[in-house]
Amino acid sequence: MDAGENPLERLAIVKNRVARAQARFGPPPQKVTLVAVSKTFPAPEIRPLLAGGHRVFGENRVQEALGKWPDLKQDYDGIELHLIGPLQTNKAREAVKLFDVIETVDREKLARTLAREMKNTGRQLECFVQVNIGNETQKAGIEAENALEFVKTCRDKYALNVTGLMCIPPLEEAPGPYFARLNTIARQAGVKKLSMGMSADFEVAIEMGATHIRVGSLLFGQRSKPAA
Ligand SMILES: *Cc1c(COP(=O)(O)O)cnc(C)c1O
Secondary structure: OOOOOOHHHHHHHHHHHHHHHHHHHOOOOOOOEEEEEOOOOOHHHHHHHHHOOOOEEEEOOHHHHHOOHHHHHHHOOOOEEEEOOOOOHHHHHHHHHHOOEEEEEOOHHHHHHHHHHHHHHOOOOEEEEEEEOOOOOOOOOEEHHHHHHHHHHHHHOOOOEEEEEEEOOOOOOOOHHHHHHHHHHHHHHOOOEEEOOOOOOHHHHHHOOOOEEEEOHHHHOOOOOOOO
């Protein structure tokens, strides 16, 4: 298949695949938001997508995002920036000021800190709870069996606006059953948004009900350094 000459062409190709996946698993097809994951890529490689009208992006490191997005947000209206990597509480203030959606809320200390910083800054961000859907010891996220209670804690105790769940399934296994499980937990928790699926598996994720897919390398090319 044609891999696309530039980020905008590749975006069109990915959007086409999204539409076909939606048609296959509809009707009615759920809305799928494509989060363009721009981690490790500098602003000049991101600007073509902004110029082409794309507005939803994901970054996994606060420090790196601070180096490019304040300028980009000045130049383009309507950007929605998602934090998709682990957040340390000592970076929560900067994260709340810069990002629009935090996809990686996964422990009570972070929920408490985010709530405080949102109060301090007057910015009420949408939050997704990250679920460690494969119960992998090395992975971030709340354990699946504790996810329902944690969503409730985030809402009732800290008044966080939890609108979705996010997961990264185990690398070496078929992702479908994990995506399906996240969907089940989301329905039980009463949240509507599901961030799941990356370059390699976003079509399966759409089949399982993803509302947000996080696509990096298919748009920007292979990352030269590993970025967890
Ligand atoms: C890097 C990253 C992605 C994008 O991965 P690709 O395989 O390049 O599409 C998605 N989600 C998270 C959490 C990531 O860290």
